[in-house]
Amino acid sequence: xxxxxxxxxxxxxxxxxxxxxxxxxxxxxxxxxxxxxxxxxxxxxxxxxxxxxxxxxxxxxxxxxxxxxxxxxxxxxxxxxxxxxxxxxxxxxxxxxxxxxxxxxxxxxxxxxxxxxxxxxxxxxxxxxxxxxxxxxxxxxxxxxxxxxxxxxxxxxxxxxxxxxxxxxxxxxxxxxxxxxxxxxxxxxxxxxxxxxxxxxxxxxxxxxxxxxxxxxxxxxxx
Numbered sequence: 001x002x003x004x005x006x007x008x009x010x011x012x013x014x015x016x017x018x019x020x021x022x023x024x025x026x027x028x029x030x031x032x033x034x035x036x037x038x039x040x041x042x043x044x045x046x047x048x049x050x051x052x053x054x055x056x057x058x059x060x061x062x063x064x065x066x067x068x069x070x071x072x073x074x075x076x077x078x079x080x081x082x083x084x085x086x087x088x089x090x091x092x093x094x095x096x097x098x099x100x101x102x103x104x105x106x107x108x109x110x111x112x113x114x115x116x117x118x119x120x121x122x123x124x125x126x127x128x129x130x131x132x133x134x135x136x137x138x139x140x141x142x143x144x145x146x147x148x149x150x151x152x153x154x155x156x157x158x159x160x161x162x163x164x165x166x167x168x169x170x171x172x173x174x175x176x177x178x179x180x181x182x183x184x185x186x187x188x189x190x191x192x193x194x195x196x197x198x199x200x201x202x203x204x205x206x207x208x209x210x211x212x213x214x215x216x217x218x219x220x221x222x223x
Contacts, residue, residue, distance in 0.1 A: 005222060007126040008133035011146030013180050014157040016203055017128035023212045025126045032077045033119050035129030038068055038112050040090035041081045043102040063111050100183035109189045131190035133198050141222045143198035152204050153177055
């Protein structure tokens, strides 16, 4: 039986899950595991290699060639795809438009869950995603479910993307988030739902510092 602490953070796209997870990991000296980045890296590999998302045999073969790793640099977590740094490329719109579809694929989810569970057996971790508290670590002692007003989420994401995507519009981002919400909550494989014991964290009107204090107060009894 592992004595490691897992903090599970689930919620909608662009709710600040990774911002909170990174801040918690830094404050608690835990390892931050960005599960969303793992699915994005898989989506990037599929895009680069023209993998047919309806061909389950092709998908299963492709997954054998995908090796993901996380490493920290200056308190930032970076992901490599087959030893290539892809932390920035996986945040571009072509990947954003495909990642929810890729995440619905049973073979992909099963492989990613196996990799995530291995990480949680050996370290104290903070992990964010869509099904961390329900499918990956249902026994995690601390679970959060994050949400925020859809307009606020779209504005946050738009500001994040605009410097590197000057042609993007707020409407594009809003529609992308709405589409991803629909896919995330209606997919058959591990849909986005709140675990019964998850603490709801609505950060529509919270600053990053305020949400960090809220989360730390909930985690403190388990340290």
